[in-house]
Amino acid sequence: MKHRGRHRRRRRGRALRAALTGTALALTAAATMISTSQATDADDPGALRPLTATADTAPLRLTEHAVPGAELNRLTASMGPAVGVGAVLADPDGALEDAEGCADDDRRALPVEPAVSRAYCWPERDTDGWRPGAVTTSGDADEDGRWGAHRVVLSGWTRGAGTPDGQGLARVAFVAADDDRAPRYTWALLAVPVDGGRDFRGLGSDVSGMVWYEDKLLVTAGRGEGGALYVYDLDRVQRATVDADAVGRVPGGWSAAGARYVLPAVASYGTAGAGAPRPGGIALDRSTAPDSLVVHEAAPADEEGPTRLWRYAFGARPERAGLLEAEPVAVYETELTRVRGVLAHRSEWYLSRATGAPEERGTLWRQDTEGARPVRCGADETYRCWSGPATSLSYWQATGDVWSQSGRMLFALPLASIDESLER
Template identity: 60%
Template structure:
């Protein structure tokens, strides 16, 4: 198990900031080649409206459901001793390329404004077809305040397979790229498939869900689940990664061992959170589409944004849950005696098509700012990035027409790495980072 005291802490924030500064100019030049003339200006989402009535907040209540220890123990006994994040990183078999070595099409997916400081494209084998799409990101900066997990700096990126394309056995699968980010100039990664134990731990199935939001906190990984489900989140334990033993297209127990559609590792769920009010949707609880960690609250909180269709007239909701401060419940949400987690803050926003959310309170500020990355109403091209609070909203703008369609194409979630001051995110083709100060500068 990971313990804070066992860290071999690395203080490389200054070196990383130097790398950010050095590469920003090249990426800014690349971004200016992207035309913003096609962009329409979206409606201002306005100020956030606090939600305080029980009719609103009761719909956000979650019920915790942890997988029994005997189920996890049975699966471990059958599959062998679990491995940790270090083992997965040591077996990394793919590389991310720096922006200069990526195609013009890849770079065209990056934000126009603010310009990113560094960016990476994935191994061509993972982007040759459009079957798999990246959507969520979290880092060891979320997992622990010093930014290091064990002896590594790590980025996790969640990908989901399209349900209507590719091999039938792949459809709907969810996988996570474990990225070794120790050297900013040479990032390598390995895939891990997300699964769920079944039959009391005698087997497992694929998660088969969109992973549009993901947060790594302590030793747990929390991910969003498919829209229209009563399940809001699934929980994974990063110390319970299991090796597979058979290279076959099936997922689960097979003759001769354990398979995961060709993946060498699986991560079995250890729990889930379900809405007590039933399935999410327009008349019920909000379907969570984006997640992020906020270390500026006490205790730390999990922030969430509701998924609504781009251009929809229906307002979306932003809300947060507190993490437990009980050492025996590391990485889990704070719950009452009945295992229920209540939202500790909630708002309504006119923003639609939210794919990324981040809450951050500047030093000396009397309230938090909420950053939302949005898909355009046409669902093609570049999206928008807005900062909202209870007083109003500001957008990053670009081009001669001051368009707000300046953010990444097919934008994914947002993750703030406190140690270095970076915000990490994804386009539909690339992984990128930029200082939060630059993001705020573009919004100011």
């Protein structure tokens, strides 16, 4: 259960700034060599265009599918009592490395500008074969930025999602962010109950979007998983009892592909029709009333655009805590393509864009219905300053920080510094 606490903001030391400054200077020099002479949507996507026609909004209507309580209770009865987030944090699998001790190859995934205020790298031994995805925090979960006594970051990872053999898996790391110098983490497998709650399977989807709101965790789902979102209850974390590569019921108990904890889905959302746009990145917007979930469309890298953006309101009734209303409350279209991350605050939308080549840096844009501005690399006109692989943006309102993940780097930087770079 949630127990509120007082947030105390922490600041990074000089050593981190010095280490990251050296990396940023080298990356800035490389970024300024990239030509921006070709006029494309990456140079100026223009203003957002509101979409109000029924043909544009109707396909985004959500259909909710709750896992029957009897099935969830049957699974809990077989696996043992559920545990809370605090118990998971108290049982860590490892610790992140502070940025100053990370390899140069890993630090190259950080943005050139704005400079990050905190950054960590994941151990290679614990992430080999897994692909990083979305980030959300206890700053999304509650306005005070804490869950119980803890500040927490959730980091999503995927292994082989969408492969023909169907063995794709998704997992989430619970990162205890109370100690800025040595954040410790614990893995939990994302699962889906099957056979009436007598077993579970792994979620076979990229974790490109993830939002923790109240006691619910919303995760994007690929086409094979229904094409929209899965919902997890953070009060229903289960313990795995067998350490094996298998997933689900095994001789002697329950296995979660090496993870010691399991999150079984409690609901899912689908959209209307096979042609409905699929959510790519998602984020929480606390600047609306009620709070809302913002979404960008998942589109192939070679798609010429435009890209759709939309939002859903969270339910206001207590029994709907952490769940979404069915109808989208706003829909837009942007000319920006290859969108990989979305954030909305007040009337502004922040969109990260990947480039066509893995070795090139990405861009970060702020858009509204009047125009668009990019984050720039200092006084230079080049604005490929963002991290190319970053796939998620999460705003921690209590601290003013934006969290993201790129390669093996988990990092944060103030939203104010992003806005300052936009104004150059």
